């Protein structure tokens with residue numbers, strides 16, 4: 001979503017996306033609210049809940065004043081260093097795919113740098129110096145092959161105008177979407193059980209209807225996935241334990 005023009009900055013704030021520097025803020029207007037509240041959502045979207053009538057300039061300066069806190073929250077979301085596992089690329093190490101753990105086996109010869117064969121991740125020794133990149137590339141490739149068929153019934157049920165769906169490096173977010181219909185999931189999500197990947201997907205598909213985290217947005221999620229609350233809290237727990245170098 002584009003930045004505001006100077007004229008718009010002078011007016012009262014409206015619900016919807018607002019760009020402040022590099023941050024994309026979702027603005028939610030609650031008429032009977034007394035003060036502004038900033039929250040960093042589980043998926044790293046930043047929401048400003050504001051009273052009606054507050055000025056855009058006032059909101060922007062408040063967000064700027066709390067920028068350090070916001071980036072700290074984003075770092076916590078992305079790292080959770082205390083529980084995130086450190087992996088070693090040695091035979092026997094476990095890596096997850098679709099919720100199951102598979103042991104790594106280093107091999108001298110294989111047609112591709114990384115593969116999942118008969119319940120084992122095979123990695124070629126001559127790629128060990130870039131082992132992380134090779135495995136991440138495998139998750140992206142495998143995810144791109146797996147996801148479209150998985151997504152199809154959700155896309156139909158939610159009538160989501162999806163143009164393209166992909167798996168890639170996404171930084172802070174588990175998923176992202178663009179109003180032109182591009183949907184991306186973070187490669188690390190492919191480590192999760194399929195039911196939780198579904199939640200990330202449904203969340204992004206719902207954003208194609210509503211870009212904010214308003215009541216209406218969660219209603220769209222709930223219609224498609226009535227038990228989304230349980231899945232979301234499971235994602236919060238498991239998401240913090242994913243391997244994320």
Ligand SMILES: [Zn+2]
Pocket residue numbers: 041043045203207212213
């Ligand atoms: Zn969201």
